[in-house]
Amino acid sequence: MFGPEKAAAAPSSSTNVVLGLGGVSSHACAALCVDGRLVGACEQERVTRVRGAGPNRSGLPDEAIDALLAAQRLPRDRIRRVGMAERWGTSAAPGSPAQFEHHLAHAATAHLTSGFPRAAILVCDHETPQVGVYLGDGAAVTPVAWPSREPGPAAIYADAATALGFGGGGEGQHLEAFARLEAGCRLAEVDDLFTFGSDGIAAVPGWIERLAAMGASGGPDRRARVASAVQTRLGDLLLALVAGVRRATGATHLSLAGSLFYNSALCSRVKTAEGFDDTFVPVNPGNAGLAVGSALLAADASPARVSAMLGPSFSADEVKPILDNCKLAYDWAGDAGCERRAIEALLAGKLVGWFDGPMEWGPRALGARSILANPFSPFVLENLNRFLKHRQPWRGYAVSCLEGAVAHTFDGPRAAPHMECDYVPKDRDRFRHVLPGPNAALRVQTVGAEAPSRFRNLLTAFGEVTGVPALVNTSFNGFQEPIVCDPRDAIRVFYGSGLDLLVLDRFTLEK
Secondary structure: OOOOOOOOOOOOOOOOEEEEEEOOOOOOEEEEEEOOEEEEEEEHHHHHOOOOOOOOOOOOOHHHHHHHHHHOOOOHHHEEEEEEOOOOOOOOOOOEEEEOOHHHHHHHHHHHOOOOOEEEEEEEOOOOOOEEEEEEEOOEEEEEOOOOOOOOHHHHHHHHHHHOOOOOOOHHHHHHHHHOOEOOOOOHHHHOOEEEEOOEEEEOOOHHHHHHHHHHOOOHHHHHHHHHHHHHHHHHHHHHHHHHHHHHHOOOEEEEEOHHHHOHHHHHHHHHOOOOOEEEOOOOOOHHHHHHHHHHHHOOOOOOOOOOEOOOOOOHHHHHHHHHHOOOOOEEOHHHHHHHHHHHHHHOOOOEEEEOOOOEOOOOOOOOEEEEEOOOOOOHHHHHHHHHOOOOOOOOOOEEEEHHHHHHHEEOOOOOOOOOEEEEEOOOOOOOOOOOOOEOOEEEEEEOOOOOHHHHHHHHHHHHHHOOOEEEEEEOOOOOOOOOOOHHHHHHHHHOOOOOEEEEOOEEEEO
16 A cells, blocks of 8 residues: 555435536536535546547547546446536436526636635626626526627637737637736737727727737737737726626625636736725636536535546556556655655756646646746756747746745735736746746746645745745646646656656656
């Protein structure tokens, strides 16, 4: 026996098991509720290893469903209800179907995982209507009358990304990354393209052509300033929208949902604005996250803070036979030994694969399936961009920092446990090696009590050596692959990439 893990007892036959589905067009996801409590969530791509995988021919993300049921020792015929907010081919699904309106399920994902007893909810995505407002009060999520104006902020942002030449998929992510190089830039000619009225955000006629011309004039620095100015202006208008939500609902707390809130700069603007006592962004605010909201609605669940680590988990007793089967040389290092070896590697400027406990169910690595690096290493960006991730040299990376040290280290929101916000280092020179530009911001995960304990302990120990409990944290995946799910995925990526050390549960492997 290599660890204290024990198999969970099989639920009783009276257990109420509810399945939720999300991401029907891509990034299909399953979520599982047992007796009104969310016990698992997993994207299909993590299990099948097909990036962005949708449902199978059965109409379901079968492998993700089976992984969640296996963890709970449940057969499929124990599922009593299936919640969904998209059109799924669910003839193969057990249980009675429960169909929910798209934005309602987004709102439920945000409210019912926030822990707020009462909160306003703002949904912004590409689904018509592109802005939705709700009020969460206990288990009830109720729509609030709101004027509809198209295009909404998510569509405007996507069109802006295309206008600035960020094509080929992931346009919004590329605009966000480029804008981060000149964080908070403002240009009057960009401000003039967008306004806010009684029915929401509007763009002036011909704005796409005008923006494209701005981006094409000058070099990359100019393009970065224009990208940042677009993001800054949309942030201004989003705050006006949020203020209207506050007036309409009278709520003191706010939850955000929809694909717009993958954008960490915009989340930061909302979180640091006046008007609400606290703002929450769910682990996965996009369509894959609909699985969680749909499951919770179908289970009649009440608001409760939900862990970001609800994916498949592997005990030390499950990891060891895999290592032996692969005929690998490894060490059982235990908690202290893994921590020590990881810190030694990080201080030497090496890259560490970190695999621990249940997998994250959102799009970002939060300390369970992470690649870690020393933010103070002189070659950290080159190692990550050129040799590991094969990205452009201007791409930056997120940092995980102990929650208690964030206010001393960065300017930004009080907390961002899901790596959902941008921050600015107070000492830019100290972080110069991880900043892709002198005016760049960093996405930050604030690591508190809800994060995995081994990851917290690693940050604490690293801080004792360096004075700053912060590490670069990027997703543990191979080139153009999903985040690793099981030990075999981690081993394959480790030996097929530029990683130097793999911490796999409490085993270590070195090259």
